[in-house]
Amino acid sequence: MRSVTWVRSLVPLLGVIVVAVACGTSGAANAGSVKVVAVWSGQEQASFMAVLKPFEDSTGIKVQYESTRDEDAILRTRVAAGNAPDLAAAPSPQLLTQFAKQGKVRPLNDAVDMSALSSTTSAGWIKLGEPLNDGKLYQIFSWAAVKGLVWYDPKNFSSKSYTVPKTWDDLMALQTQIKSGGTPPWCIAVASGGAADGWPASDWLKEIVLSQAGPDVYDKWVAGTQTWTSPEIKGAFQTFGQILGPNDSNVYGGKNTILATQFGDVGTPMFANPPKCYMLNQASFITTFFTSAVPSLQAGTDFTFFPLPDINTSFAGAHVVAGDSWSMFNDTPQARQLIKYLTTAQAQDIWVKRGGKLAVNKQVSLDDYPDPLSKLSAQILVNTQIAKYDATDNMPTDMRNAAWKGLLKFISNQGNLDSILADLDKTQKTAYTAA
């Protein structure tokens, strides 16, 4: 029968496969590899690759890097499927904390040299890496950014003889002064590609809550025990409303431009001639976007910043900071080596020199910052009196997304504030128990 010879011909083929499998697994004794997932792409990915290069060269370990803007979904799926990456860096630590609660990430106390870490990294950052308060370190921070910086073009300010505001009242007065000159004072842009729309507006809100209502309210707000309808949070929205002006008239282009412009393009109108706005509020990373949009811009002469003035002087020097937090899903020797490397000044220094990030490691010299501005923000990071981690990033994801959406609605129509806050209270009731 023909089919029988068919089957017989398959036998040697299967034999070849078995041999190949056996050879493949026994051979190739290299230094191994680490699978890493993070959000950096484009310019940022190039910087991260530059950080990895000396590590790969010296250890022979290959880093398989995967970049995604939808990290929550990717990590949840992969962890649920038992196919987690070895390491992941997340700009929002909430998900990593959730994995820590579920026992999906490994404590790092043995992986990193704790005494070395505490001598090079300030206690605040280490504390942030112990979200369960059980003495176990689940996250380490490699790079950070200071939020609440108001960027402006000093040439524009001097030509109109505007002065940098020292107090909140100064800022309000400056805002009115600029507006009376016929130009809206602010540029704001909140689009971020679909699901993350609205987060840049939440930066405003967080700064205002921290500086106006203080760290205790801020912590309760993060923990879900401070309702959104409470006078403190409602007051913060109203203060943000003063920045936006009636019908968003303090902002270039009004609500349409705010909602439809990508956050990275926020600065472009400010550098137009004549300027179409005079100030914008964004974290220190925004300089990368300034210079990639207008390559001729020089830090210091074409753009610089002042920290957002204190609203309530009893909480002076309060700042929201953000950082890239790392967690380890698979405890492999290669993963340990990489995470250890990422805490070192050597590794962090590489990205610092390339611009856009501030090092968490104190041994990174302030002289390594590529321009006076990042040096200045690094100083602010070191000298901040009340440092708080990004509030919305530390809320459950459901709450965070609802907050972003609520801010979009607030910008669309400030008159709906009460119903927006009531909706957020509803989400708050379920979001903290669901996960």
Added chain:
Amino acid sequence: MDFSVLLQDIPTLLVVILGVPAILAAYIVGGELLVRRLPDKSRPQVRPWIWVGPALILVSGFLLLPAIGTMFQSFENNAGSWVGFNNYASQFADFPQGGAWVAIRNNVIFWLIFYTLFTLFFGLILAVLFDRVRYESIVKSLIFMPMAISSVALGIIWIFMYQYSTPGEPQVGTLNAIVTFFHHDPVVWLQDQWPSDKFNLLNNLALIGAATWGITGFSMVILSAALKGIPGELLEAARVDGAGEITVFRRVIFPLMMPTIVVVGTTLVIFALKAFDVVYVMTGGNYNTDVLAFRMYEQLYTAGNNGHASAVAVILLIAVIPVLIFNLRQFRAVEARR
């Protein structure tokens, strides 16, 4: 493109390239050998199952069992304890703006009606008109081309089409360039909830327009095939009897194409109900453009709430089932007529 990653794991590569076909061949040959050993009579009863078997196993393993699991999960909270209809109650809470209502409205009103009608309308018009020109195949290929684009790329393309710049600045978005050419203020297509945020037609239509552009080729090609199937004598007879072209279309072509139009239409209804990618890429469900499939995704991945996500999935499934049954029946009727 760096394909070196493929070579890192040679055994897996070999198993995939050689092993999978080998096993398939072994299954077919082995199954056939088995059938030949059976008595002549029972062979016709057994043989179909051997061929259908793998598909059945795959469908039940990857579709049926998970679907049943999802139904159970929709009655549970995240900890896995029974909560009755609570997950559904929260989806149906606060009509008309709370829970899943916005998503339900967008799916079963905006998407279902406009997406289906637009696609059918354009598909039919294009099929009928291009039937009469010499360069038919070229134009049809062009219209069909968006089908080859991944829906994420499609979303990105249309983000650029709808791009908004502040009035007075150069409008880089195609649509706003046209709009401002006629001295109208640029429109924020994806954010503008005209006429009101309770009934935001404009931005939903903007999304539906993008999706329609991607799928029109599909409906055009099938309708065109049906059109070609209409015997020429019929049309000729109608013309000889003095029917004008519009009458021929209305009284002869359209009725004969009806079964195909219904099949394409119901397929499009299913597409409309499971719309996801365009919304995910272009608005992220903001500005009241949420749809059920995206809500399910959000509940599952960003909120980490399996119960709610399962409830939304079941609602979606229940919405699709009648259409599915109708579609299958219709399809069979068309086949029977052939």
